[in-house]
Amino acid sequence: MSDPLNPEQLRSLTPLNVLSEQQWRELRSQLVPRPLLAGQLLFRHGDRAGLTYYLLAGELLMQTPDGQQQRLVAGSEASCHPLSPGLPRLHEVRAATDASLLVVDTATLDRLLTWRLAYQDLLLELGHNHADVEWLERLLQNPVFTKVPPSNVRSMLERLQRIELAAGTTLLREGESGDCCYFLESGRVEVIRGAGSEQQVLAELEVGACFGEEALLADRPRNATVTLIEDGVVLRLARQDFFSLLKAPVVDDVALGEAARLLAAGAQWLDVRLQEEYEQAHALESLHMPLQLLRLKARLLDKARTYLCYCASGKRSASAVFLLAQLGFNAYALRNGLDALPAVQRDALLCESGSGYLARSGGHTERSR
Structure with missing residues (x-):
């Protein structure tokens, strides 16, 4: 059996790289590379297994339902991010060569x-x-x-x-x-x-x-x-x-349909994920303000405006809404996060190159690509 990956090997993997070493120790039993032989199927389009995959070595072939193919090579920038994130999966993935993968429980x-x-x-x-x-x-x-x-x-x-x-x-x-x-x-x-x-x-x-x-x-x-x-x-x-203090506070959340109504009335999406996650794909005209910096950068927000917070599972956005409510802002979380949306809705909401806004130090925001 292979040894678990060490911290240096994890520092390039987003968002694993923001965890503490103690948290990595909690994940230790899952941080063992798994082999995938050439031609072997990893998952099919529509798969809903709650697992996060990273490519560590080798090459994978990713195919969409309409037949478009993409080759993912270990060591590339794309391989530093989770493989086909979000549920249900948008790709069928097979090993193009013998490969090695890291598989982590998504909820954990x-x-x-x-x-x-x-x-x-x-x-x-x-x-x-x-x-x-x-x-x-x-x-x-x-x-x-x-x-x-x-x-x-x-x-x-x-x-x-x-x-x-x-x-x-x-x-x-x-x-x-x-x-x-x-x-x-x-x-x-x-x-x-x-x-x-x-x-x-x-x-x-x-x-x-x-x-x-x-x-x-x-x-x-x-x-x-x-x-x-x-x-x-x-x-x-x-x-x-x-x-x-063990009881989770109740926060306001909305389904995507209600979010669309609020957006039409002047609300704005607030992306509370890491910048690397935001740059992979984000909602059009969304403002990126990661959870760990939210309190410090909240002065850039407008208390007359409603903010719709989103993340993958809804956990980070729930924490963001609780914090914003304490600071006097009107905010809602996207119910159960991006992963709960049907693939068609998630594709319509997120884009890889649509413009948005980044909250910067010095008290200003700037357009993102």
């Missing part, structure tokens, strides 16, 4: 991508305010935060109670009921299970670690005792806050 990739871009927005803002971004990034890498909808992260950070404690302080006791969880900001803590001669040290936790969340999620007594072994600082999150 989209979840990780939405999370990464949403908290990048937060880190950028806090960095401008001279906050300790490096420590906060380590905190946000904690798996616990992946259970929190991206739009709730800011609220979660606001609800954390900062507590300074001395070495020897016991924060959690095995067998007690759980009313909170903690994040370690500084210092060291020791996790111990059992008592007396049966006592066993399970771990020493690093800065950014979360502890106590298992008792909350499973609604069971604490399964270990946690004690500071040097002076430190923890951030406490109460049980009720923990569960309220």
